[in-house]
Structure formats: C-alpha cells, structure tokens
Amino acid sequence: MAMRILFVTSAMPSHFFAMAPFGWAARAAGHxxxxxxxxxLVPVVSRSGLPTVPVxxxxxxxxxxxxxQTGGSADPKLMFAAVAEAMVDDLVALARSWRPDLVVWxxxxxxxxxxxxxxxxxxxxxxxxxxxxxxxxSGRDRLPExxxxxxxxxxxxxxxxxxWTTVDPCPPSxxxxxxxxxxxxxxxxxxxxxxxxxxxxxxxxxxxxxxxLGMSVTDLVGQRAFLPPLVVRALAGEDVETLVAxxxxxxxxxxxxxxxxxxxxxxxxxxxxxxxxxASVVVHHGGAGTLLSAVxxxxxxxxxxQMPDLxxxxxxxxxxxxxxRLGADVTxxxxxxxxxxxxxxxxxxxxxxxxxxxxxxxxxxxxxAAELLPAAIPSQEEPxx
Numbered sequence: 546m547a548m549r550i551l552f553v554t555s556a557m558p559s560h561f562f563a564m565a566p567f568g569w570a571a572r573a574a575g576h577x578x579x580x581x582x583x584x585x586l587v588p589v590v591s592r593s594g595l596p597t598v599p600v601x602x603x604x605x606x607x608x609x610x611x612x613x614q615t616g617g618s619a620d621p622k623l624m625f626a627a628v629a630e631a632m633v634d635d636l637v638a639l640a641r642s643w644r645p646d647l648v649v650w651x652x653x654x655x656x657x658x659x660x661x662x663x664x665x666x667x668x669x670x671x672x673x674x675x676x677x678x679x680x681x682x683s684g685r686d687r688l689p690e691x692x693x694x695x696x697x698x699x700x701x702x703x704x705x706x707x708x709w710t711t712v713d714p715c716p717p718s719x720x721x722x723x724x725x726x727x728x729x730x731x732x733x734x735x736x737x738x739x740x741x742x743x744x745x746x747x748x749x750x751x752x753x754x755x756x757x758l759g760m761s762v763t764d765l766v767g768q769r770a771f772l773p774p775l776v777v778r779a780l781a782g783e784d785v786e787t788l789v790a791x792x793x794x795x796x797x798x799x800x801x802x803x804x805x806x807x808x809x810x811x812x813x814x815x816x817x818x819x820x821x822x823x824a825s826v827v828v829h830h831g832g833a834g835t836l837l838s839a840v841x842x843x844x845x846x847x848x849x850x851q852m853p854d855l856x857x858x859x860x861x862x863x864x865x866x867x868x869x870r871l872g873a874d875v876t877x878x879x880x881x882x883x884x885x886x887x888x889x890x891x892x893x894x895x896x897x898x899x900x901x902x903x904x905x906x907x908x909x910x911x912x913x914a915a916e917l918l919p920a921a922i923p924s925q926e927e928p929x930x
Contacts, residue, residue, distance in 0.1 A: 548918055551645035552580040553636065553657035556604070556628050558589045558737075559834045560651040563673035563714055565593045566733035567649070570910035571918060579643065581636050583628060592737050600639060601632035601656075621854075622653075622678070626691040629655035633695055636660045647921050649712075652678040655692040658709060662700035667921050668709045674833025675861045676713070677854050681721035683708060710921075712913065715833075716840060716904045719861045728917060731907040732837040738792075738814045745812055745820060749786045752825040752888055755844075757790040757817065757835060772849050772875065773799055776828050779877035780884065781806035788812065790820050818842065826887045828880070831855030831870070836862055843901035845887040845894060849875050866896030 550571050554561035561582070572578045572595070582590045584599040591597040604627060633656040640648070640660045648668040650657025661668035670683065678684050685703065696703040713720060714732035756776045773789050777799070780787045786808055789799060793813040805811070812820065817835065821827060821842035829835045831848040836858055839846050846868030848859035859870030869883050887893050908916070 547575050547577060548646040548921075549577045549643060550579075550647045550649060550918070551640060551643065551660070552578065552595070553632075553648060553650040553654045553660065554580065554582050554586060554590060555625055555632075555651065555654040555656075556583065556586070557653070558586060559832055560653060560673050561586070561590050561593075562735045562834055563732070564649060564651055564671045565595065565735040567671065567712070567730070567910045567914065568593070568595045570914040573911070574914050574918070576914075576918065579645075581632070581639060583632060589737060593735065598639060600635035601628075604628055604631050620689065622687070622689045623691065625653040626655055626689045628653075629659070629692060629695060632656040633659055633699070637663050637699055640664050647918070652676070652684060655688070655695070658706070659692070659695045659699050661709075662696060662703075662706045667707065669712055669917070669921070670709050671712045672714060674715050674837060675719060675858050676711075676715075676721055676723070677857050679711070681723045683711060683725045710917070712917070714837060714907075716900055716907070718865050718900060718903055719836075719840070721861075728913065729907045730913045731909050732841060732904060733910055734816070734818050734834065734838045734841070736816065736834070738816050740814050741819050742812050742815055744810075745788065745815065745823070748823055749788075751784055751786055753786045753788055753823050754780060754884055754888075755788050755790060755820050755824040755827040757820075757827065757829045758795070771795070771798060772830070772851070774801070775875070775877060776849075776880055777806060777809055779880040781808065783808070783881065783884070785825075785884075785888075786810060788820060788824070790815055790817065826884055828884065831859045833858055837904070840867070840897075840900050840904050843897045845897045847871070847880070847883050847887055849880070865900055866892055867900045868893070868897070 552568050568578050580590055580595050580597045581600045584603045587597050587599045636656045637660050648657050648661035649671050651671055658668045710726040712728050712730055714730050756773050789811045796813050817838045821844050824844050827839045827844050828847045831850040848870040850856035850859045862868045863870045871879055
C-alpha cells in the first residue's frame with residue numbers, strides 16, 4: 546500500500562544529500578514523498594527533483610557557526626536546536642495537514658521527530674556518515690534541553706515517544722559501535738553537481754590526485770579553510786596530475802589572479818563519482834559525503850580537516866588504514882609527504898579496496914525501501930482486488 550513519507554532536513558545541504566537517494570527509492574516504489582526544508586535550503590533541496598516545502602523562518606546558520614568560533618555557544622547542537630525552533634510550528638502544521646505515515650529526518654533536524662511524535666507516527670533517523678550526533682545510539686539521551694522542550698510542547702514529553710530506527714549509510718568499519726534499532730544501507734552519492742567534462746573521462750597518463758573541498762566549509766570557517774591552493778603548491782613538482790574539482794563560484798579563488806602549475810587541471814561542478822573513477826588519491830576537507838563517495842570508489846584519502854566534526858570523520862577513516870588525516874597546522878610539506886605515502890604504500894590501497902567491498906555489500910536504498918517501509922506501518926493491509 547502506498548505511504549506518505551515526509552523527509553525533514555535542517556541547515557546543511559550535505560545532510561539532505563545523504564537522504565535524497567532513499568527519497569527517490571521510496572518514490573520509485575510508488576510512495577508519496579515530500580521534503581520539508583528551511584526556506585534558504587529550498588533552491589538546493591528542490592534540485593533533487595523531490596517536492597520541497599519551505600517551513601519556518603530563515604536563520605543565518607553560517608553566521609551563527611562563525612560566531613561560535615569567536616565566543617558563541619560551544620555546543621553545535623544548540624545551533625541546530627535554534628533551527629528546529631524556527632521550523633517546528635510550520636512543520637507540525639504541514640504534517641497535520643498532509644498526514645504522513647512516516648517521518649524521515651537527518652540527525653540535526655530535531656523538528657522531524659517532534660513532528661512525528663505530534664502525529665503519533667513512526668520516524669526514521671537517517672545518518673549522513675559517522676554518527677557524531679548520537680555516538681552510535683538513537684541520540685535520545687543527547688538531545689539538548691531546547692529540543693526536549695519541543696517534545697514537551699507537542700507530544701507531552703519524550704518519554705512516551707516510541708524508539709526510532711536509525712538508517713546508516715556508513716560502512717560498519719568506519720562507524721562507531723552501535724545500539725538500538727539500526728539498519729545499514731549502501732551510500733549513494735547525490736549532489737547538485739551534474740555536468741561532466743569529457744576531458745576527465747579517459748585514463749590519465751600519470752597518477753591523478755583529486756582535490757576537492759565540498760560545498761560548505763569556506764562559508765562556515767572562512768577563507769583560511771580554502772586549502773586547494775596549498776595542495777596545488779605542494780604537488781607542483783610531483784609526477785602527478787592534480788585535478789582540482791570546485792564549485793564554479795570558487796574557481797577564481799584558486800588562482801587569485803595568478804597562474805597554475807603545468808600539472809594542474811581544474812573542473813567545475815562535475816559529479817564526484819565520475820572524478821573518483823580515475824583517481825589514485827583524493828585530498829579533501831573530510832565531509833562525510835566526499836569521504837563515503839571515495840570509500841565506494843576504493844580510493845585512498847587524505848583529509849585536511851578544518852572543523853572538529855570533520856576531524857572526527859577523518860579519524861574514523863584513518864583507523865581503517867584507508868586514509869590519513871592532517872590537522873589545522875597542515876603545510877605543503879606534510880601534504881606532499883602524505884600524498885606520496887598514500888600513492889606508494891600498498892597497505893593504504895588494500896585497506897581502501899577492503900572498505901569499498903564492505904560498503905558495496907550493504908543493501909541499496911531501493912532494497913531498504915522495500916524492506917523497511919512496509920514494516921514501518923504494520924497496521925496497513927494490502928487491498929483485495
């Protein structure tokens with residue numbers, strides 16, 4: 546029987562991207578899908594092709610994060626709680642009007658489980674990578690006080706809310722130890738980048754080092770986090786092709802009016818899996834989407850983490866042997882040495898291949914939708930023809 550499924554996302558595009566393939570799997574299986582998003586995320590979320598509804602007032606999350614670095618709240622969950630407070634009235638009104646059978650939310654979309662509780666319907670917490678929010682649990686005992694107050698307002702408290710299921714696209718070797726209702730799924734990359742430059746498709750004539758930054762780090766941390774120029778300089782004298790993949794709006798910042806070394810090629814707005822297919826090493830910021838895309842491709846990774854959560858993801862990956870993580874004190878020399886080690890040490894390549902095999906053994910979003918969604922609403926019956 547067809548279900549209505551409401552997806553809820555919060556402040557970060559990449560958090561939604563992890564859920565989008567599951568949304569399409571549900572829609573392809575005949576279910577109705579809508580996505581509720583803060584107004585500022587609607588242009589990005591709606592480009593997924595899933596029906597998108599703006600809810601709540603707009604907050605400048607990036608400005609709030611930068612303020613945290615200069616003396617604001619030390620707990621990032623409180624920033625996401627503020628987004629939830631801004632969303633929750635409109636979200637609950639939307640849910641009461643549309644009557645979804647299930648609410649799917651990413652771990653910082655705290656308004657999602659509140660809306661599900663207000664309607665008395667089940668919900669699913671859909672991770673984007675290593676579980677930094679719940680630390681391998683449902684996260685219920687880690688919810689900040691403002692979110693608990695939302696449960697009090699709309700559901701009479703958290704105590705009576707049934708346990709939600711966690712869906713995890715992260716290979717178990719990279720994930721924390723887990724507890725509670727937990728389902729694994731294969732990570733499928735999704736983003737708004739969709740234009741393929743034919744020049745990147747043939748195999749390169751020397752080892753390719755892919756350099757990519759992701760979408761949000763510079764906005765959140767500032768220009769000091771824009772590290773591709775440092776990586777380009779570090780690899781200028783190496784016998785590699787340095788392929789720098791950036792959003793179109795950041796290409797000019799790479800050169801800053803100057804030229805580039807002869808071994809550098811720049812590509813804008815190209816899907817990451819296409820570029821990873823011919824890469825020997827990938828150097829990136831540590832975002833979970835980039836990390837898991839590289840895991841699926843079996844490519845060793847160098848993570849230049851400029852934020853605490855990205856360092857957490859990088860450390861989880863490095864523990865498998867499939868990559869290395871450098872900190873905020875990164876230099877040209879440390880990048881050059883790390884890339885050389887990842888290229889030449891067969892241990893890293895073997896670990897990356899093993900991790901890829903583990904990731905691809907997980908069920909696809911389509912299979913998960915076929916198994917999870919009917920079980921989520923056990924009271925429904927198939928119509929008799």
